[in-house]
Amino acid sequence: MLGACSTPVLRGTGDLGVVIERATGSVQIVDTSKQTAIAQVNGLGDLSHASLVYSRDGRYAYVFGRDGGLSKVDLLRGVIERRVIQAGNSIGGAISQDGKLLAAQNYAPGGVKIFSADTLELIADIPAVYGNDGLRSKVVGLADAPGNRFVWSLFDAGEIWVGDFTEPGKPRIKKFKNIGREPYDGLITPNGRYYLAGLFGEDGMALLDLWHPEQGVRRILDGYGRGQEKLPVFKMPHLRGWAVAGRHAYLPAVGHHEVLVVDMETWREVGRIKVSSQPVFVIARPDGRQVWVIYAFPDNGKVDVIDVESRSIIKQLAPGRTVLHMEFAPRGESVWVSVRDDNRVMVYDTENFAQRGVLPAESPSGIFFTHRAARTGF
């Protein structure tokens, strides 16, 4: 009897999360209430630079591997339910507002592919073809937007594309050209209104108001300093909606030891905060009172906490060797930090910075909690 009934434990999924173990192609499923791992899932392929999104119900994680693998992981049973190899070199994905469509952004072959979130069947293929010679661009900065849309950037072409998937098999694609050289990543603001692409090939960023696409893409933060000194860039920073606190976005200044403070009403720089090194992730605590920063080599053992009101660093932490990612609990009381070379994930209290837990993990990188399913731009 017991054997027949040894089904997984009945439980809510609102306090679950996944930690990517990049070296072993595995993930750990974690419980953020008890601060423990509940399962390990293997066989996910190349998880360097892996990311994931969650199903609308929070039960499944869709893991996008660097090798083009797209795996649907069942958090409750701790198994891979489905897996497809959808490209040769992939860089992440997104899930549609209604939870029915997955989008994968691919380097090779360059483009976006749309899948059923239920079955992983291919629904639409949108090659990132540009110019007159049939060239295909790498795709970066893919984000979900309200109205069942996805937005992405073409690194090689300098374009932003907006796809409306209201009819999934017949996407309507709007292309914005000449948006700037080498967009390297993008973010959508948490309200789903503004899409912002960081430019590696020149100073500044490209901004698209999705409430008014007819106004086209405009350049912001022109000449914010990247080109001025031609600093070496040790690791490209990541952009996503998490860098927003109140009316300000906190953006990594590529190559600089600075975080830019940008007013999202005027889209002008209103401040710069000196930080310890080249920022890679700049993430606001959910209440927007703090912004946490982690860095590129050789300062990738540091974590700095910025107080938003004073725009100064109020705390420095040293979780260990090679800090790769951070994720806040949904309501912000704690933050989980992956420390790759010490094979552990650290949990900190965000009010008093006390250490709340340590979890062993194999070369942990990305950490993702299920509340992302309910947010735009994550």
Next chain:
Amino acid sequence: MLGACSTPVLRGTGDLGVVIERATGSVQIVDTSKQTAIAQVNGLGDLSHASLVYSRDGRYAYVFGRDGGLSKVDLLRGVIERRVIQAGNSIGGAISQDGKLLAAQNYAPGGVKIFSADTLELIADIPAVYGNDGLRSKVVGLADAPGNRFVWSLFDAGEIWVGDFTEPGKPRIKKFKNIGREPYDGLITPNGRYYLAGLFGEDGMALLDLWHPEQGVRRILDGYGRGQEKLPVFKMPHLRGWAVAGRHAYLPAVGHHEVLVVDMETWREVGRIKVSSQPVFVIARPDGRQVWVIYAFPDNGKVDVIDVESRSIIKQLAPGRTVLHMEFAPRGESVWVSVRDDNRVMVYDTENFAQRGVLPAESPSGIFFTHRAARTGF
């Protein structure tokens, strides 16, 4: 074998919700992906003016009944797991940032009680005693705040109290007196920073900056018009964090056929929107591009949709007789509307306003989806 294994279906809880059926003391558990009811739970007592909050994992709904009943409902098994009668007359509750504590706000005996979210055991009792004669006030406007705090208002005393429950059994209570006459409800902004109490006894609202409690409570929107004409008030409006879109809060003007637009940086009125009747709920679509309004008698069959940019009504809907509540899907693609006297819940597409579904329900009132577990001020 089958009998022994007839356990509930394994499923995620991220797309579940609860609809209060006020006349029958029951709730329906609904699936917002499939737009169906999956269970009905009876025996919840007097559910007039009932509200609920969710456990951190999204599995349990804590239902606060008008009769002082506090019930822990298991959404996966469709049963009441625990139930206590904690007061004679209660008006709702909140759950702490860490998910471990429930707070109930009571009219009689007036005060706040703190319970273990796990066991429903009483942890702390904070009578709302004021003045020199041992009088107890009704408590209203209870909200959760970062730092495991709760904030509430004393209707009869004109006070705001902030309780820090870092040590749950030894709460530290800070009292703000003379904040204005008859606070009738409160809201905390989604970032958890500002607590705002609406005043019934005079024009204006009371504002507390929880980042700077040392600055005390200040009066805002003084003389916004309530007293001027002494309009009859058919139903007190409700305030909660859902009325915030971008830097503006959209607040029901008590007694008026207006929604006030308030700039949350200056806390000044920056506009008024004429609406169909006396607003009861003013709720922003999660992306803040629309604000939906429902009304008091005799216009409680109407739903108006305000476009935030133009500050004008762009759509009017007539879902049926006596519309009592609305709840948006987490990412805003649809909204559920309870229509009490037609015994149904209507589901609308928020992009094109098409009807997406109808669910039968017995005198439905409040609708609550599990993503609230991950938000402050809900």
